[in-house]
Amino acid sequence: MTAAVGPVSGTLFYIGPAGAAPASPDLWIAVGDINNLGDIAAQFAEIKVESIGSGDTFSLKGNRDYPNFALTMNRNDSDLGQIAIKTAAAATRGTLYPFKVVENDGGTAIWQGEVFGYGPAYGNTSAVRMIKSSVSIRPSTLVITLSV
Numbered sequence: 001m002t003a004a005v006g007p008v009s010g011t012l013f014y015i016g017p018a019g020a021a022p023a024s025p026d027l028w029i030a031v032g033d034i035n036n037l038g039d040i041a042a043q044f045a046e047i048k049v050e051s052i053g054s055g056d057t058f059s060l061k062g063n064r065d066y067p068n069f070a071l072t073m074n075r076n077d078s079d080l081g082q083i084a085i086k087t088a089a090a091a092t093r094g095t096l097y098p099f100k101v102v103e104n105d106g107g108t109a110i111w112q113g114e115v116f117g118y119g120p121a122y123g124n125t126s127a128v129r130m131i132k133s134s135v136s137i138r139p140s141t142l143v144i145t146l147s148v
Helices: 080-089
Strands: 012-015 034-036 043-050 057-065 069-074 097-102 108-113 115-121 130-135 143-145
Touching (some): 069 080
Antiparallel strands (some): 115 130
16 A cells, blocks of 8 residues: 655656657666755746726636756766766757656656756765756656556
8 A cells, every 4th residue: 555645765766868768677777876856846827817997816827837857966976877967968959868757656757858957066064065957847748657
């Protein structure tokens, strides 16, 4: 039985080769040493409607906005997944890569997007060196499967 609330610990993040999501599980590369995973939740813009005649103000649901999936990794220059993210960040603008999140209870999210940047992030003296990147989400490719 799946718990209604569970930890993020154990969730895995993968990148595939440029193009469509690979059919073979062997082509997905796990990104290691992840410190913080991003957010895939779409948000809707608020459209305020004001009417002088009635004196009312109300809101309508506007365009849907998918955030960039922010990714923070503990820097590991030998991790194949981090190397793949760095390579994808350097790819030609418009090159789409498949991404997959596998939750520890079996839920998945798969989509295509571009990698926006790859660079160091520094903290205080008690922090490890980190890498920050973000991945766009193409809404037409996003498939979320909840665990059963």
